[in-house]
Amino acid sequence: MRSLAIVLTMLLTSVVHAPGPDRVAVVVYLKDRADLGAVPPGDRRLRRQRVVGELHRVADRAQASLLRLLDAERRRGVVTGVRRLWNVNAIALTTTRELADAIARRPEVASVAADETAFAPVGQIEVNLTQSGAPGLWSLGLRGTGVVVANVDTGVDVTHPDLAARWRGGPNSWFDPNGEHVTPADVSGHGTWTMGVMAGGDASGAAIGVAPDTTWIAAKAFDDGGVATTSGLHAIFQWLLDPDGDPATDDAPDVVNNSWAFSAKGCNLTFEPDLAALRAIGILPVFAAGNGGPYAAGSYSPANNPSAFSVGVVNGADTILSMSSRGPSTCGGRTGVFPDLVASGKDIWTSDLYGMWTTATGTSMAAPHVGGVLALLLSGKPGRTPGQQAAALVAGAHDLGVPGPDNTYGAGRLDAVATWNALP
Known part of the structure; x- marks a missing residue:
């Protein structure tokens, strides 16, 4: 045997996942948070449907403006790998440090964190x-x-x-x-x-x-x-x-x-x-x-x-x-x-x-x-x-x-x- x-x-280590010398992989967390405690009760199926729906609603509203910016920067080649994370109202992406800093200063953004790596x-x-x-x-x-x-x-x-x-x-x-x-x-x-x-x-x-x-x-x-x-x-x-x-x-x-x-x-x-x-x-x-x-x-x-x-x-x-x-x-x-x-x-x-x-x-x-x-x-x-x-x-x-x-x-x-x- x-x-x-x-x-x-x-x-999970505190190592930044850096795709290139002038690029950083980050997760942008927005300020708005879904109030899951206020979701009306129901049976299991209805409760899960309502929770997921509320998470989507808050993220769709909060991320709209930033997503338009990222789409424009993606066409310019400044942004890659955009992934929406509606469960935590966040967006993962790879971009330049300059744009990451600019995004962090936007009023709807709570924080921009390094997309850290973990090792098995x-x-x-x-x-x-x-x-x-x-x-x-x-x-x-x-x-x-x-x-x-x-x-x-x-x-x-x-x-x-x-x-x-x-x-x-x-x-x-x-x-x-x-x-x-x-x-x-x-x-x-x-x-x-x-x-x-x-x-x-x-x-x-x-x-x-x-x-x-x-x-x-x-x-x-x-x-x-x-x-x-x-x-x-x-x-x-x-x-x-x-x-x-x-x-x-x-x-x-x-x-x-x-x-x-x-x-x-x-x-x-x-x-x-x-x-x-x-x-x-x-x-x-x-x-x-x-x-x-x-x-x-x-x-x-x-x-x-x-x-x-x-x-x-x-x-x-x-x-x-x-x-x-x-x-x-x-x-x-x-x-x-x-x-x-x-x-x-x-x-x-x-x-x-x-x-x-x-x-x-x-x-x-x-x-x-x-x-x-x-x-x-x-x-x-x-x-x-x-x-x-x-x-x-x-x-x-x-x-x-x-x-x-x-x-x-x-x-x-x-x-x-x-x-x-x-x-x-």
């Missing part, structure tokens, strides 16, 4: 399904049927025997912002590992997925060279809100797992609007807490953002791994402990490239256990809000460490059955 390891969750991880990986409590929900007939899960990762090997039959299929089920692959692909393996934990089957002779009857879609955050950009990640979160580009159809996923983070510890709210929009349409954004332990106050963004649900890592004996990031964190007004809870993530048997299997360790492997459990819960109790999902996960966690929530284990270790019982 081949053994690999992911040492760190994917890291190299390195450590696996987890115990029994420890998560998943078989207890399988015995109730809850295996993820009717639920769609997604990961934002290095891609997925769609040919893998544990994953091939579970891909939803079609153009609304795969997104590559770099345009390298028209169907799911993965040259790193990391995304195939995390998807295996969430949705894998038992083709190896052993069950590897928490929610084996769920359906998956995926977004490839990192290109084949292992690099991602801020604008590409914004575009992915935008795609997750409305994969087919038609707000009238309800094809967004129910669960989204993110096993990546900024490289520097601390608070960075770049993607908080993206996560808030996911919550507004009923999705709880699950994030690996990061492998920044063992010292206190070692949290990473976006996992420590207010709208994220963060997951640390324990071994099979419920002992925290030294790598697991710890709190406290007050990022963006966040309250409570960090991480939110922990899950098994050491030596996890999961799917790998080329139809193989491997073992893996890290918070990257712990987080998809939570994503998989959410799929089981939602298959039996659909329509629960992100707040209800998060509260049930916390209430159902098996307390570890000092009594009560703490900044090492959070609320405790993931327990699927107790979470099911806590979910209203």
